[in-house]
Amino acid sequence: MAAGIAAGWLLRKRTFKWLDTLLIVLVWALLFFLGVEAGENPAVIKGLKDLGLEALLLSIAGTAGSIAAAWALWKIIKRKEGGHK
């Protein structure tokens, strides 16, 4: 990543419109290979139902946690801004 930032900074005078496309294609390739890896693993296929449930649980928990934290920060910011005005 550091190498990428450095390279991007050095070449910042030029614009790279095709970068977004390349990024998407790479993400596709990555997910495809990931799928192959998961598909070749019988344990994953058998457990797909359980894995899906775990995934759902974790994403809901993570979402709820971050909502709570962001809500708290928003209340603090609102109170401070209200105080200044």
Added chain:
Amino acid sequence: MKGSLVIVGFFIAGIVVGVYHLIPGVANLGNVSYITLCALIFLVGFMIGNDDEIFKKFKRLNRLYMLLPLMTIVGTLAGCAITTLLMPHRSLSECLAVGSGMGYYSLSSVLITQYKGAALGTVALLANIVREVITLLGAPLMVRWFGPLAPISVGGATTMDTTLPILTQACGKDFVIVSIFHGFIVDFSVPFLVTFFAEM
């Protein structure tokens, strides 16, 4: 939204290929996906370095909003830590590793596959895709109920790219910079957090 569906489509296509062994000799597949991942990280870094506006914009940000990425990380990890109680077969570090993907499903799932195997990697992929979908679909409601920072926080690492258009619409133009800053910091922290918890 359409982009996420295409990505899920590629993942499913990969599973089908894997199950029926449609591509022969993919034994060292781990290497291929690892090289793809390295290229991907390089590219993300390249894009950050290539954008000189990004650093200038950050300077104009209210200090308090800078705490949002921290709130996101702490809130997410706290939520995922609680799920450990519901899933006795998963360790705390495994739950935290999945959670710290924070919507960055491509990177987190590959990293977790490398460290913990394809099963948990798949959990990470699904969990983080769901999180992005929740952001895309639920942003307007979250703004109404919990204020404009909530959907940005839920968006996690995606708030400077894939979910940015929706967030701009739901939270208003004033929060574009907050959203980009938030995405930038969280994005940056994902590889470190995931690797940290996966190695524990």
